[in-house]
Amino acid sequence: MGPAAGASVAPVRVAASRPRRRRPSGEPPPLPHRINVSGFFWLGLVLAVAGIWVALALSATARTALDIADNAALQRLVDLRTAWLTRLMKVLGAPATGAALQSLWLINLVLLVIWRRWRHLLVWLGAGLAVVSGGEAVTVTIQRPRPLGVEILASWKGFAMPSLPLAVLAAFLVCTVYALVPAGRIRQQAKIVVAVLLVLAALSRTYLAQDSPSDAVLGIVFGVTIPLLAFRLLAPNDAFPVTYRRGRTAHLDVSGSRDAAIRHALEDQLCLIPTELKPFGLEGSGGSTPLRVGVKGDPDYVVFAKLYSQTHLRSDRWYKLGRTLLYGRLEDEKAFNTVRRLVQYEDYALRLLRDARLPVPRPYGIAELTPEREYLVVMEFFPGSEEIGTAEVDDDIIDQGLAIVRRMWDAGLAHRDIKPANLLVHDGRLILVDPAFAQVRPSPWRQAVDLANMMLVLALRTETSRVLERARRQFNDDEIAEAFAATRGITMPSQLRRMVRAQGRDLHGEFVAQLPQALPRVRIQRWSLRRITLSVTVIVLFVLAVIAAVPLIVNSPL
Amino acid sequence: MRPRRLLPLVAALLLATGCSASLDIGAPPGRLPSCPVGDDWPEKENVPPIVLMAQAVPTASWLPCITALPAGITFDDVDTRNGLGRFWLSSGREGKHAIRVALTRECQPEGDAAEPNPQPGITRYVELGGSGPREWYHVFRGGCISYRFDLPTDTSEAAIAAGLGFVSRAAVGRWVSDQSDGRLRLDPPRNQDGPP
Numbered sequence: 001m002g003p004a005a006g007a008s009v010a011p012v013r014v015a016a017s018r019p020r021r022r023r024p025s026g027e028p029p030p031l032p033h034r035i036n037v038s039g040f041f042w043l044g045l046v047l048a049v050a051g052i053w054v055a056l057a058l059s060a061t062a063r064t065a066l067d068i069a070d071n072a073a074l075q076r077l078v079d080l081r082t083a084w085l086t087r088l089m090k091v092l093g094a095p096a097t098g099a100a101l102q103s104l105w106l107i108n109l110v111l112l113v114i115w116r117r118w119r120h121l122l123v124w125l126g127a128g129l130a131v132v133s134g135g136e137a138v139t140v141t142i143q144r145p146r147p148l149g150v151e152i153l154a155s156w157k158g159f160a161m162p163s164l165p166l167a168v169l170a171a172f173l174v175c176t177v178y179a180l181v182p183a184g185r186i187r188q189q190a191k192i193v194v195a196v197l198l199v200l201a202a203l204s205r206t207y208l209a210q211d212s213p214s215d216a217v218l219g220i221v222f223g224v225t226i227p228l229l230a231f232r233l234l235a236p237n238d239a240f241p242v243t244y245r246r247g248r249t250a251h252l253d254v255s256g257s258r259d260a261a262i263r264h265a266l267e268d269q270l271c272l273i274p275t276e277l278k279p280f281g282l283e284g285s286g287g288s289t290p291l292r293v294g295v296k297g298d299p300d301y302v303v304f305a306k307l308y309s310q311t312h313l314r315s316d317r318w319y320k321l322g323r324t325l326l327y328g329r330l331e332d333e334k335a336f337n338t339v340r341r342l343v344q345y346e347d348y349a350l351r352l353l354r355d356a357r358l359p360v361p362r363p364y365g366i367a368e369l370t371p372e373r374e375y376l377v378v379m380e381f382f383p384g385s386e387e388i389g390t391a392e393v394d395d396d397i398i399d400q401g402l403a404i405v406r407r408m409w410d411a412g413l414a415h416r417d418i419k420p421a422n423l424l425v426h427d428g429r430l431i432l433v434d435p436a437f438a439q440v441r442p443s444p445w446r447q448a449v450d451l452a453n454m455m456l457v458l459a460l461r462t463e464t465s466r467v468l469e470r471a472r473r474q475f476n477d478d479e480i481a482e483a484f485a486a487t488r489g490i491t492m493p494s495q496l497r498r499m500v501r502a503q504g505r506d507l508h509g510e511f512v513a514q515l516p517q518a519l520p521r522v523r524i525q526r527w528s529l530r531r532i533t534l535s536v537t538v539i540v541l542f543v544l545a546v547i548a549a550v551p552l553i554v555n556s557p558l
Numbered sequence: 559m560r561p562r563r564l565l566p567l568v569a570a571l572l573l574a575t576g577c578s579a580s581l582d583i584g585a586p587p588g589r590l591p592s593c594p595v596g597d598d599w600p601e602k603e604n605v606p607p608i609v610l611m612a613q614a615v616p617t618a619s620w621l622p623c624i625t626a627l628p629a630g631i632t633f634d635d636v637d638t639r640n641g642l643g644r645f646w647l648s649s650g651r652e653g654k655h656a657i658r659v660a661l662t663r664e665c666q667p668e669g670d671a672a673e674p675n676p677q678p679g680i681t682r683y684v685e686l687g688g689s690g691p692r693e694w695y696h697v698f699r700g701g702c703i704s705y706r707f708d709l710p711t712d713t714s715e716a717a718i719a720a721g722l723g724f725v726s727r728a729a730v731g732r733w734v735s736d737q738s739d740g741r742l743r744l745d746p747p748r749n750q751d752g753p754p
Contacts, residue, residue, distance in 0.1 A: 064738050071742055143589065143606035146613045148734060149743045157639035159610060 023268065030268070031261035031369040039232050046225035049162075049218050056142045056161065063144065070212035071149055077207050078150050086153060086208070093154065093204030095197055096165035098556030104172045105557060111180060115244070120179040123235045125552070127227035131171035132557050135164045135222060147209045154208040157558065163202075163211040163219035168557050170198055170223025178231035182242045198224075239311050251289045252307055254279060258369070262307070262376065265367040266293065270378060272364070275300060281421075288312055288436075292381060303364055304381040306346070309374045313339050325535055327490075328526030331446055332439060340368075342436075343375040349435040350379060356411040358404060359431050382426040389420030389499055393461035398470045400430040401458050405451045406474045414442035418453035419493035420460065445486050445522060451475065452487035453496060456507050460499055464510040477516055484512050485519035590633045591645060593623035593723040597732075605733055607636050611643030612730050612744055615663050618701030620680060621730060622659050625723040631657070647718070649709060657718060658706040665702035667695035677724050694719060 055062045094100055105128065112121040136158075144161035146152055158164065173194040181190045202216040211219070238253050252258065259277055266272040276294030289307040294300060317335040324333045336342040343366050350363040361380035368375055388397070401423065408414060415422070416437040424431040439446065451471075458467045471480055487508070489497060500507050512518050591607040592599065599605050611621050624633065627647065634646035634654055642662055649656035667683035675682050676696065683695040691708040692715065705722065707715050731744040 060737070064742075068738055068741050143610075145606055145609040148609075149746055151616075151746045152613065152640065155640050158637070159606070 029368060029370055030265040031258060031374060039229060042221075042225040042228050045221050049221050052218065053138055053142060053161075056144070063142075066214055067144075067148060067212075070147065070214050073213050074147050074150050074206065074209060078209070081153075081207070089204040089207045090154060092200045093208065093210070096169045096201045096205060098165075098558040101165070101168055101172055101558060102556045104176065106553065108172075108176055108179060109553070117179065117240075117242070119235050119240050120231075120242070123230050124175045124179050124227075126234075127175055127230040128168070128171055128557065130230075131167050131223050131226050132164075134226070135162055135167045135219070138162060138222075139164060144212075144215070147212045150209045152209045154205075154210050156210045160211055160215045161218065162222055163205060163215040165219075165558055166198070166202055166205065166211065166216050167219035167223035169201055170194075170220045171227050172557075173197060174224050174227040175231070178227065178235070178237075178242075180242065182244070183237045239309055251279065252309055252311070252374075254289065254291060254307065261369050262291075262293075262305075262367075265369050265376065266295075266305075266378070269367045270365050272303065272378070280304070291376075293378070302381040302383055303378050304361065305367075305376045305378045307369075307374065307376050308339050308343050308346075310339055313342055316342065324531065325538060327524055328528060328531045330524060330526055331443055338372055339375055340372055343377050346377050346436045349438040350377075352440070353408075353413065353415075353432070353435050353438065356407060356413060358407055358411075358413075359400070359429060360435060361431065361433060382424055382431060385424040385426035385431065387420050388423040388425055388430070388457060389460055391425035391461065393458060395466075395470060396428065397425060397430055398458050398462070398467055399473075401454050402451075402471050402474045404430065404432055405447075405454045408450060409447050412441050414439045414446045414450050416442070416446060416450070417493055418450050418457060419496045420457055420499060421495055423457060445524075448479070448483040448486040448522075449491050451479065452483035452508075452511075453492055455480075455483070455511060456487075456492065456496060456500065459507050459511070460503065464507060465514060468511060468514050480511075481515050481517055481519045482522075484508060484515070486522040486524075488521060488524075491524065591623050591636065593625045593725055594729060594733075597729065599733065605730070607638070607645070608725060608730055609734065609744065610638045611661050612727055614638050614640055614643040615661050615701050616745060617663055618661060619699045619727050620677065620696075620701065620703065620724045621727060622661055622703045623723050623725045625721055627721040628717050631718055631721065652709050656708050658704075658708075659722060660704050660706070662702050662704070663700070665695055665697065665704055667697060667702070668693070680724065696724070 056066065095104075108124060109121070112118075112124065139159040139161060142161045143159050146156055146160050177187060177190045177194055181187045198220050202211075202220060205211040206213050206216055238256075238258060241253050254262065254277060262277060263274045266274050272293070273296040274293050275296050276292075278292045279289065280292035281290050289309075291305040291307060293303050293305050295303055313336060320333045320335045323330065336345065347363055347366050350360055353360045354363065361382070364378040364380070366375055366377055388401075391397070405418075415432065415435060416439055417434060422432065422434045424433060455464075455467050455471055468480070475483075492500070589604050589607065591611070592604040608621050608623055612618065622643070622645070627633070630650040632648045632650075634648050636643075636645040638644070642660065644658060644660045646655045647657040647659070648654045668685050670683065670686065672682050672684040677698075680696050680698045683697065685693045685695075691706050693707070694705040694715070696703040696705075703724070705715075705719060707718070709715070727744070734742055734744045
């Protein structure tokens with residue numbers, strides 16, 4: 001059977017009735033990268049605040065003018081002082097104390113660690129530190145005394161402009177809202193609570209004369225803006241949603257504006273008019289957000305799309321760094337630089353495998369949502385197909401699987417991710433999908449691993465002796481023995497490892513036992529000066545980070 | 559390895575160390591709290607640290623300042639909070655924070671009263687002997703200024719002390735008032751009582 005025979009099962013693509021349109025140069029992309037109107041509002045405010053600080057640092061006249069204005073306002077508050085109001089104000093100011101702020105930080109730390117929301121934690125930490133350190137630097141530069149001519153009724157520390165306790169409180173509360181509260185109505189309500197808390201704390205501190213009104217206001221603006229911009233730019237909700245559902249968090253939310261952008265991009269760039277857009281097979285995918293897209297045609301048909309963003313690019317980088325640390329440079333471990341290159345590579349690999357007459361989905365091209373940030377790779381969908389891990393595996397399917405490997409060997413290609421989720425059975429044909437890791441001119445070791453993994457996948461649904469008997473028709477015993485010598489636990493995709501373990505069978509051992517010779521295991525550890533240097537660097541950085549992190553937990557942020 | 563790959567780690571480390579710096583080392587050093595020459599300060603920006611110390615101990619009739627530090631001694635940083643104003647000096651030989659000057663409302667001086675007193679109304683006590691840090695106390699109405707020397711015994715503490723000075727609260731109050739053409743004052747009016 002020809003392995004390419006299964007490749008032409010999708011309906012012929014029918015172009016949309018609307019002609020392909022050129023996007024004018026001034027038009028924004030389907031999903032522009034934005035920090036929202038409120039982000040610009042706060043950015044404008046913080047720039048104004050920075051201007052005021054510069055003026056205060058440079059001009060004694062400006063400092064005196066502000067002192068006089070603040071003093072006039074404070075004197076009015078002093079006139080309101082009564083014993084009961086003072087007691088109340090001390091309570092209202094409690095959130096802006098060192099102990100309260102440290103508690104807030106530690107609660108966030110624990111929750112973010114429990115939910116493994118590392119991205120949010122890093123942005124939280126960075127924004128919090130920026131406000132604490134930046135605020136301290138400003139106070140020392142401006143050197144503004146505490147309110148003059150009024151009695152200060154509560155504790156204080158250091159210079160007054162900006163109010164560091166209020167800046168830190170604002171920053172920590174905004175970080176809490178963006179890191180812990182899901183987007184939507186509940187987050188809007190949380191923002192109102194934060195605003196009320198900040199107003200009350202500011203009122204308390206000015207009443208007690210710990211801060212002048214301008215210290216309080218500028219501190220809050222500074223404290224709100226830094227984390228707001230940090231979260232919107234570095235952990236945007238659509239890429240890093242705050243959810244409390246179990247499951248992978250790498251998948252993007254494809255509702256709302258992204259749904260509209262995907263539809264627009266597919267129609268505009270690939271002439272596909274989407275009728276339906278649904279996440280599909282999320283559980284089997286960690287490297288992208290897979291989608292099933294219904295398309296208008298005659299008749300209507302379905303395509304498969306994979307949505308890639310910078311999140312996936314970073315995952316790819318960390319994955320390759322981890323591999324380099326664990327095994328050395330087994331093969332090409334260079335990470336992609338941009339999302340565009342990542343999707344271009346997958347589209348290219350798909351076309352290359354198809355040109356080699358391998359049974360892969362028909363590629364439909366790439367659609368751009370946000371330049372350099374988000375792209376879709378679109379390909380043929382196989383309705384009613386079944387993963388090989390649950391399908392009926394007969395001699396024909398076994399032969400097709402082994403022929404796929406044989407053809408890849410002959411064409412100088414390796415798939416590098418042979419696992420049940422990437423082998424679909426559709427109308428008696430075996431289809432190879434997800435060539436994102438495919439490699440041209442791979443090492444003989446990698447080609448051998450592809451063969452062993454294919455045999456192991458096939459053996460999940462039948463006897464090893466049957467798979468071996470069929471394999472001997474396309475590969476000799478030396479090649480098969482080498483394949484199993486090259487393949488051990490860690491060279492198998494994790495899904496395949498899991499499924500083998502779940503069956504309680506030693507498939508690898510069964511194959512090896514039936515071979516006339518067992519070759520010694522191929523060593524996969526590759527040591528080099530580069531790997532040693534990298535490992536030492538990572539260990540040193542980790543230790544230093546741990547040492548540096550201790551004060552973050554032990555000390556108060558003020 | 560490409561530097562880009564280590565970027566997140568380095569960024570995390572920098573952030574973390576940046577925080578520890580802000581927590582452990584304190585803010586960047588403030589400006590020198592220098593004493594007035596005659597009735598005025600030659601550099602106006604050096605007065606705010608003294609104003610802040612006056613606010614820290616509202617009863618203190620005298621405040622610490624620096625006249626001229628001897629060679630090898632440099633200003634480190636200042637830490638002021640309600641009830642306490644401190645600044646530190648470094649010694650070229652003994653390193654950071656070798657000398658601490660602290661203003662408090664009260665102190666319990668040890669040692670004998672030493673003549674001459676630096677200013678009328680200020681009584682100096684000098685702690686004698688001992689192998690650890692030694693302290694000089696200056697007691698006056700409403701406050702106490704102490705010098706803590708963490709230096710070898712052969713160092714001339716007197717030379718360092720001579721570089722330190724005192725400025726009256728009244729002088730600082732006058733400066734605040736002059737800066738605002740009389741519209742601001744350092745201390746609240748005497749009849750302005752906060753609630754207990």
